[in-house]
Amino acid sequence: MQGGPLNQGADLVRFSGGGPVDRRLCPHTARRVRPPARRRRPLPADQGAPALPSLRPGMTPRRKGGPPRLSRVARPGRRTVTARRLSENGVPASSAHLSWLPGLSSGRTTLVSAVLGRRVPMKPLEPSDPRTIGGIEVHGRLGEGGMGVVYFGVTPDAEQVAVKVIRDDLAGQVAIRERFDREVLALGMVHGPRVAGLVAAAEPGADRPWLAMEYVRGETLREYLAVRPALTAEMGAALGVLLAEALTDIHAVRVLHRDLKPGNIVLGSDGPKVIDFGLVALEDAGDDLTRTGTRLGTPVFMPPEQVESAKDxxxxxxxxxxxVTLLYALTKHYPYAHKNEHALYYAIMNPDNEPDLSGLPASLAPVVEAMLAHAPESRPAPAEASAEFRRVLDAAGLSVNDARTHFATLTYVERPDDPPSDIEPPKRPARSRHRERSVPRPVVASLADRLAVAYAPGPRL
Structure with a gap:
């Protein structure tokens, strides 16, 4: 194709994808003309790669005409920027992505929503969301449910927490308020390495109730088993010992969880931890929240007496x-499987209907079968069940500590959507020089004392 010569004074524009492009149109195609790319001369055989310029510490190479360029890569439903990373000697090493969730209207990033090299699908804060709650700096939304919103926050002590806030339209309802107060009280009372601890909470009677629990990194047992094989007998025994330890700590303060299941067990870096005390019950309190005939809990994990009523x-x-949790972790099935909820309830409450224990390791079958006994008085206490699990570990040559370490190493998986671990805590306000010093007390102990007085068991509970 032949065409007229290009004007010497033609304006040139530089695109990110290549060399200069002439603004003049080709007379035949009416398209902008890009000059042919210049071929690079091959290096002589005895000559290696060109030497890189020496860089002093703190220097980064710059291209001609400005700072290193960011190339934008379009992906459906997500805005992504590919940034060029530099290795220690300043040579471009690889590409890492800074990703945003769909729905962000601005191009700004935060420390939580944009992390180099990893995808963080935590929802950003909405305009109506608080930026601080009780001195806790809020960074994003972890989830939202029917009762409220869970935020990710950092305390002034650099402790990462999950902050649960009740919805404004529910905070005034007596039943919802008392249920939330019970969760706060239970978390303040329960202490142990196998339970996610309470860090802070709103004052009793606050307009908008909230509580902050320690943020446990890792997958839940349900998520872990969804994509991996069932646990071995030894690891099942280790899980049994650790769950018995959690129940011992919970029951020691006369508290019932009432919703223990794989989805409420987080597999942390030091072992499993029980979370979500939303359906907690206090043994000494009259239960106005659960009347006869009311079912609270997850049906497939409910014992016969809980199917009949969540009371007493x-x-x-x-x-x-x-x-049930151990049976599912070891076999990937439940003791009673029925698609119809009413049929499931009937199967659980029928004493003649034996649970399905197929696939259960022989060494664990007796203790798991005893835990699933129809009559509550026939089930072992957590300490008795733990002793049976320990015998299985002893037969395998594992101590409890070794089994816990092995279990944590096997099951701890860093989630790609976990917030970064190096978020700076909020700055503390300057203290007055004339302020009286108070004797520091542990947050949880102080909160438990205050809540125990404010929500002492009585007719209201």
Missing amino acids: LTPAADVYAAG
Whole structure:
């Protein structure tokens, strides 16, 4: 194709994808003309790669005409920027992505929503969301449910927490308020390495109730088993010992969980931890929240007495739920499987209907079967079940500590959507020089004392 010569004074524009492009149109195609790319001369055989310029510490190479360029890569439903990373000697090493969730209207990033090299699908804060809650700096949304919103926050002590806030339209309802108060009280009372601890909470009677629990990194047991094989007998025994330890700590303060299941067990870096005390019950309190005929809990993990009514339960109900959890972790099935909820309830409550224990390791079958006994008084206490699990570990030549370490190493998986671990805590306000010094007390102990007085068991509960 032949065409007229290009004007010497033609304006040139530089695109990110290549060399200069002439603004003049080709007379034949009416398209802008890009000059042919210049071929690079090959290096002589005895000559290696060109030497890189020496860089002093703190220097980064710059291209001609400005700072290193960011190339934008379009992806459906997400805005992504590919940034060029530099290795220690300043040579471009690889590409890492800074990703945003769909729906962000601005191009700004935060420390949580944009992390080099990893995708963080935590929802950004909405304009109506608080930026601080009780001195806790809020960074994003972890989730939202029917009762409220869960935020990710950092305390002034650099502790990462999950902050649960009740919805404004529900905070005034007596039943919802008392249920939330019970969760706060239970978390303040329960202490142990196998339970996610309470860090802070709103004052009793606050307009908008909230509580902050420690943020546990890792997958839930449900998420872990969804894409991996069932646990071995030894790891199942290790899980049994650790769950029994959690139930012992929970029941020691006369608290019932009432919703123990794989989705409420987080597999942290130091072992499993029980979370979500939203359906907690206090043994000494009259339960106005659960009347006869009311069912609270997850059906497939509920014992017969809980199917009948969530009132007047004993610690044996949590033992049953732990048995179902272990059965599922070891076999990937439940003791009773029915698509119809009413049929499931009937199967659980029928004493002649034996649970399905197929696939359960022979060494664990007796203790798991005992935990799933129909009568609450026939089930072992957490300490008794733990002794049976320890015998299985002893037969395998594993101590409890070695089994816990092995279990944590096997099951801890860093989630790609976990917030970064190096977020700076909020700055503390300057203290007055004339302020009286108070004797520091542990946050949880102080909160438990205050809540125990404010929500002492009585007719209201």
